[in-house]
Amino acid sequence: MTRPPVDRPRRMTLIHDDWAFAPVALPSDSTWEDVAAAGSYVTLPHTWNAIDGQAGGEYRRGRSTYARRVVAEAADVRTWVEFEGVNSSAEVYLNGRLVAAHDGGYSTFRADLTGHLENGAGTLVVIVDNAANERVYPQQADFTFYGGIYRDVRLITLGAPHFALDDHGGLGLTVTPIVDGVRADVALAADVDGEASAVRFVIDGEASVTVPLLDGVATSELTIERVRRWHGLRDPHLYTARAELLVGEAVVDAVELRFGCREFAVDPDRGFLLNGEQYPLRGVSRHQDHEGVGNAVTEEMKQTDLALLRELGATTVRLAHYQHDQRFYDLCDEAGLVVWAEIPQITVFLPGAVDNARDQLTELIVQNRHHASIISWGLSNEITLAGAGEDVLAAHRELNDLAHRLDPGRLTAMAHLFLLETDNPLVALADVMSYNLYFGWYVGEAADNDTWLDDFHTSYPEVAIGLSEYGADANPQYQSAAPVKGDYTESYQALYHEHMVTMIEQRPWLWATHVWNLADFGSAGRDEGGVAGRNQKGLVTFDRGLKKDAFYVYKAAWSDEPFVHVAGRRRAERVEDVTEVIVYSNQKHVTLLVDGVEVGSLTGERAFRFQVPLSGEHEITARSGDLADTITLRKVDHVAAASVMPTTTIANWFDDAALPTPAGYFSIRDTLGEIKQSEDGARIISSVLEAVAVSRGEVGRGAQIPPAMQSIVDRMSVEKLILQAGGVPVERIAALNAELNLIAK
Incomplete structure (x- = not known):
């Protein structure tokens, strides 16, 4: 079917340029010039933690101010601004008036600017805050909470009657397909703001139904015969649902969503x-x-x-x-x-x-x-x-x-x-x-x-x-x-x-x-x-x-x-006389060549391991049919220090320390399970686990080991547990060993 023209189509315009940014909280009635003078000009998307949020240690968490001038398209339209992501709390002002506030840095929210513009224009000020608090998730996690207006921002202009924009960032259209054998029944619902007569629902420009509005809501159902199912990688087929808002015969607004039919x-x-x-x-x-x-x-x-x-x-x-x-x-x-x-x-x-x-x-x-x-x-x-x-x-x-x-x-x-x-x-x-x-x-x-x-x-x-x-x-x-x-x-x-x-x-x-x-x-x-x-x-x-x-x-x-990949290419310098070359491939048969000469073939799955003598610099090639991958290996006397992680202070201390391990008595080289058999040993193990938890900072504080894991932990030595945890003071380790040396096995 031919899609009818929209009488006053909604316009969605990205507004990414001409933003002023200041890394401080400025008054809500600040002008664009005020914010620019206190900071700089930025283009969205933007975060103020792009560098310090990835450098380690403290990064700036607090309030910052963005500002931009906005102009309405015409006097008789509704004007909204849409933010797809502002982290983590935002206050949106237009000409000094609060028009929206939002807590949560990862979802869409909007502000209705209609009625707050002065002569069709205004200054949009957004105060963004990613400071620590107890009321907005997340607050403690293993990732950086970057602050800023970091996703798309759009100015939306549309007519007075329109599909609702104030339902938790939704589009005002809900599509729910239910698959039943070879057909799918698609439930459709639309929410409307303003006076209109009906909504026409259309799927893929073919199946359609027109239903009257009742208290701003229109609901109906359309059936897709011989439905083509969304089936993952094999066939990710999508349909398009369109809702058209009618005033008489005129279409005054329209929205579309893509959906799939699957069970x-x-x-x-x-x-x-x-x-x-x-x-x-x-x-x-x-x-x-x-x-x-x-x-x-x-x-x-x-x-x-x-x-x-x-x-x-x-x-x-x-x-x-x-x-x-x-x-x-x-x-x-x-x-x-x-x-x-x-x-x-x-x-x-x-x-x-x-x-x-x-x-x-x-x-x-x-x-x-x-x-x-x-x-x-x-x-x-x-x-x-x-x-x-x-x-x-x-x-x-x-x-x-x-x-x-x-x-x-x-x-x-x-x-x-x-x-x-x-x-x-x-x-x-x-x-x-x-x-x-x-x-x-x-x-x-x-x-x-x-x-x-x-x-x-x-x-x-x-x-x-x-x-x-x-x-x-x-x-x-x-x-x-x-x-x-x-x-x-x-x-x-x-x-x-x-x-x-x-x-x-x-x-x-x-x-x-x-x-x-x-x-x-x-x-x-x-x-x-x-x-x-x-x-x-x-x-x-x-x-x-x-x-x-x-x-x-x-x-x-x-x-x-199909592919072959020779692993270990960044371990190009090797000290061993005979080295293992690992090839990863989804082919069943892989052949290895050294300096153009075939040295072996293997049949298997995923990982293929070859033993290769080294005597100088060699070109290593893996082949499977027409597929090939090549790396270069060199025999050296010593590997570069930069290719090995520096040993931790604790690990060095364990290597150097002559810790007593008297016969018939416990030491940190014994397992937790063995030591816990003794009442005094169990008390010491409790203190070990507490020290390990403290070494992990806030993430480890209060953590308890459940019974389901206890047998695994009990097989570890105290030394191994401390090495894995890191951060336990060496003097505490020596004291623990001395305490254990007093307990007979």
């Missing part, structure tokens, strides 16, 4: 099901920030992240730990990626922010429930670090009920801290649950992930479980021929993920698994692994310029795009 379910034995088929959700999590720009990312950067997800062959992405922008959800719809979306209720429960968590969840759902890619609403992440009391449980029950009221067709989800006991009532509250497990990095060994998950599946066979986070930090500068946990080498990260991808593949009942993380990201409080201000668990670097070897571990497991 999904989670089964504790079969995992995730899409349209009735087993569809393993295997992917990564994504933080939105990029190096040098923080959260003020460009369209090109979003496309880069999408391209990386596609290259990996991921079927899912967890968009953590907050609402991402509409554009990225759109890209996931188009690409067929299944999405876990969530709010930033994270780490520590804030009694004063209960209302804010509810508001952020409402905005997340209202603004995004049309996205075919989204299958779950995340209620929180590791929220029980400081405990899981009745107030935490009650707040989550309310959020769970709210999500089901707003969107009955999707699942609720939670990502649990690995310290949370599996029998805690919070675990069973949401529709599906996942755990953040870091065995093999923060505690225990990689194989402990297998044991923990198998024990859970055996104990709770009726519960679907997933892995919401797992990973290991890697600085590509650091390399090792014998990688070990905690060395921050690219080599260990790849070895760890080799284990994890196999472990996951052997457990199809895991409903979803998400590597932490797609890319390194800003975390101002970190200073480890040779880089300050950064979490380095990414499969690619912060600037997306380098794919770590672990990236290819997953590409070999998930992607259908």
